[in-house]
Amino acid sequence: MEAERVEWEKTLACSTKPDPSDDAAINTYVTEQMETSEPRLEKAGKIVDHTAQIVNDLNVELARVRGLHDYVRVGRLLDFRRRLYDVVTKKLDEATANVLTYSSEYMEDPLAGELMVQHKFGDTSYAIWVNKGGRALRMKSLPFTEVGLQVDVPKPIATQNVAIRTIWHEFDHAKDRAESVAALEAYLRSIGALAEVDATSAKGGKGGKGGKGAAESKDESKGSEESKAKAASEAKGEGEGGEGGDGEADVPADPDAGTSVGTSRDVPLGGVMYVEMLRLPPGSKQVLTWTLQQVTAETKTVTRLPHPMKDQVGAAAAAQALKIRFTMPKHVIMPSAPEGDDGVDDAKDAEEKPADAPGPPIRVAHWDAAAGVWSEEGITEAEYAPDSRLVTFHTSRLTAMAVVQPRHMHLPFFSWQLVPSSPEETVLSIESQRFTVSIEITPAKVRLLEPAIPELEEMLGVPMLPAQLLQALARSGLVIDPIDEDAKYVTSSFTGSNMVPKERAFERQLYLDAASLAPAFALRSSKWNQQQGARAAVLYAKESLDYDEDPDEGDETDWRCALFEIDEEAVDGIRVSLVKAMESDEEYNGGRAEMEVTHRRLGRAIATRATPEAMEVASEASPLFQRTVAETLSLVRPLSFH
Template sequence: MPPKNDGGKKKLSKAEKEKMKKEEAERKAQEEEEAQRKAVEEEKKHKEMEMLQAEERKKIEKEEKKHRKVQMNELFEILDANKNALQEMSTKKLKDMKWARYMKCDGSPDPTVPGEINTYINLRLENMDKVSSSEALQLVELDNKLIEELDFWLAHPQDLTESNVANYKEAITDLQKLMSTKLNDVTLDILCKATELQDNETYNLQYTVKSENIYLCVWGNLSKKRIKPFEFVEKGFTFDIPKVLALTDCAIRVMFTKYDHLSFKSKALYPKQKKKVIEEPEEAPEPKDEEEETKKEEGEPSEEAEDDFEDPSTPEPAEWEDFDEDDDIIDLRAYHIVGGVISFDLIELPPQPKQVNTWTITAQISPHEVRHIPYIADNANLSLIQKEVKEGQEEKKREERPPISIIYKLPEDSMFVDEPLPGRWDEDIQHWRQDGFTDVKFDEEKRIVQFKTSYFGKLALFQDAHINMPFQSWEIRPRGINNAIFTIIAAVIDIQIEIKDNLCCVIQPTDKIELQPLIEKWMKPEELIKTLKRTGIDIFPAEDSSKFVNVQNKDTLLEERIYQQIALTSSSMAYSWSKWNSEADKRAIIYLGSESLNDESLLEEDWSVFKSTKTRAMKLKVSEISENFSDELAEDIEFQSNLYHLTKIFLSDEGKARLEKTDFQYVDCVEKLLIATKVLTYA
């Protein structure tokens, strides 16, 4: 029988197996090598792509920087031209004022010339000629105008030397002392004629005289009768006359002055900035190649640096010290005087002239000055009463010198929206104090405040300086070329200010009696700010107001630039508060804007959301009523380097024409009001 077939398979020899293994290994090696080569090529392509993309980004950034530099240079050319025009106008105005003062022939001295002002003060002090009380007050008003003139020059110190500044301040102090002396002289002259001026019904002295900034009221106890509280009806000021004074030769002077010559003496008026601890820098490691490092530092600026617009660095926000005086001292950073200063003085009534036959005998008063009667209510010094005094005796002791009850109808030009804080001036420590007052009550509807005071002296009513902050919203919209309405909805008052050319005025609210004298009264922005503050409407944050108001502080350089550009475009554009601004960090400011060529209020759908940073200004797709914020740009509107150039993209021809016609004085007026109110931070 033949042998079985193995199926044609030939058994591989050992050598053949080795060969196959070798071939398989070579094939795998080739595959791995090919895969590695492809990976290297892919990596190379990826890197090349990244390099191309980086170069493209760099190119785009370079073009953007070039574009920004062109736009920013163009913007600053406009701003610098406006600034130079304002500076030239201001310089001319100051020169004209100096010349007008030099040519003035009304007999008043030039307070900036030490010889003239010193001679004037000495002659005024030596002059004892009798004049009417009304004429005497007019002379004191002249003294006050000289102080205002010096204050003006101190506020414009461009050409002043340190010696000038020192002389002006010394002259102000001397003039203030002169005013005080002359007001005392007027008071004494009135008291010396008390019987001549006495009231026919009460037989007491009741005399008032007033001038522009001073209202002097004098009561003299001639009848020596126990009387009810006395009221100076013209000023709505009522005070009690303690029983202990009923039989004494005393007088009470109540003098109202619109100026405040006291607060500047108090340290509490001035903000205290925290001192920054300067840390010693760590020693940097030496560069490996010192020559190369030196070349990098001293080398020519790069092309990119030349293309970019150099922004100054934003200074670090200041940090402020907490108020560290006693609790009784009034913090003048947190509270402001409203309604001026009241001098409430207890004075000796001098002996009156006596008629003997045909002779009139008049006592000679030497020295010729008012004499204040010390009076401090017993309840102010309860700690001094001996503990062993019985309760009944203590009560009797208290009643001998009771606190003085005062009822005061607030001046019609002073607005209090909350209970006033009474304060008294302490000359010894040069501060306003809030102790010594009890039973304070405020009737807002009748505009009457009443309280009891343990002290005579200088009094004032204070109001929270930040009661209107933060603001609820704001808006500025054009009424025409160089004409706009600026509205602030503050915490307790809504106010509208019209701006026209280089002047502004309050136009709303018209139902507040305190604002009636200001409605449609045109003035420079600095004057309006000062007047509103004096009235009690403080919508102007101070440098340290963020210590008292919870706000999101913004980059100061960015904020200032936006105010400049809002002012530049405010003849064509309306701007307003945005709810998104408080959610943005300090490096971004968000607000609403819209072209507005008609003198009409804008509808909600008219507004667009704008965002500005130090390098970009954008019109966004998001709206004020969107649920979530997004940085997505509005369609067909690319970002620009600043707001001014952004508006020029979408403004109509008429809107652009208005920009060209906007006057630099109007721009300055708008900018000053925006900077003063800081609406981008405090709303």
């Protein structure tokens, strides 16, 4: 039924995107794109935008299956996503190579020897400056106004015959892109293609803008592309069965593994910018009515050059750094918020830090492929102007760059609560380190209710799939879908130690059990939960059939404390009992409540303390509603990160 619903929605939307849950469709799309070339920038950009939309859909599916703890499937989807990233890189590099090869024909004034091209391809921004004149007397300012970017190039670079290219992607594929580029360059070096001329082609008249006239047949070109793709795949350690082949995809040892810088794990905020210096291919020669063009590696792809001072330090390096200015997207929540009402809980802030304490400074980093981390080395004078949302920094690194923040910035959660508003509606409230996030859960879809801040206004009240909403929040910098690795960088305020995530299968069973009571019971966090470790959990439950009543009103004894424990001998591997612990106690009391015994389900454990009406409402809830509640909880993971 789910597959039919997705297919019907695609039909209504006239969508040609492959279904991210259909391995064959994704594999076919990637194979077709990798085996064909598109030298025209505008058409290549459309393919890039289409591929980026597929990546967005795949990320939603990835979040969904990660919430289900299906890590075999997670590994498979990560593999497909990397291949889609390769499509994006290949198309833009091929089109860029064509622009560089025939740049003289694009120039309005060939004598000036300069060309600037700017394009927006959906959420991807592309800009390039080609310098064949090399006559700059001072710093060269490149105002890429159409894509909201300005690059100031120092004289030592501005006087060289090179190109400066910038690409902005909303998604982060810095690691995968660096590996693919390194693999392809290693292959080209192994055959001498980066240093030697492969052939010379001749073409009549001009006609060069489409890349016509190359002295190699279409079949030979296709064979060359296949050879390079195969070599790149082998260089990345992929063999039969990898990258969507017929065999079983490799499953990462830790599918949640991320990157770390010091004691934090950083992620890009708002997207990733690639600033690169490219070598120009050999120029063409006009002989009578013929244009002779050497065919080298640079006519099919690009050769990236390092900053000449990237390994230097001090004043000399600073003087030759590029200055970059760009505007952060409006949907991004910046770490250093402007003064005033920014959606932060000011009362909580006043308790935890002085009123005059500055916000966290903005951090700009580049992707260090060798170390596999986001690094701030070589990037200086990073500033952010809140009113204009303008980010400015200097860099001696020519690679992927981004404003970064710790992925665990909003962890741990101070508290959480699940409160029903009807038999098939409930509201999950998460009090994170900075915001209170409220999500209304209904059958199949969820809606964001809070925080009602300008950056999130376009998604407020919009029905989405649970994974889709969490992805949208992460896109804005509000990451509340933790992974196990985050626990290493987060300290529990209750235990004083690092957070201890629950065992995956156990945790999923907890949320399925909790979801079964969502129509008629309020659930909330317990300060005793973290000290139970990975194999046990504690939460409170209270009957809540009066949907207009605040469940926090009333006596503390109205809440029942439920203890979940792993029990290998039990049928479902879990046991539940009501215990005496109360939130106001100074020490945990795990003794069973009076007249209580151990049960297999939370519903059975609490039935003796609830009305028959409440149990009937809970039992009659739709399976789709309960599944949506469980899926949302599995993504947010409140029992592991509170």
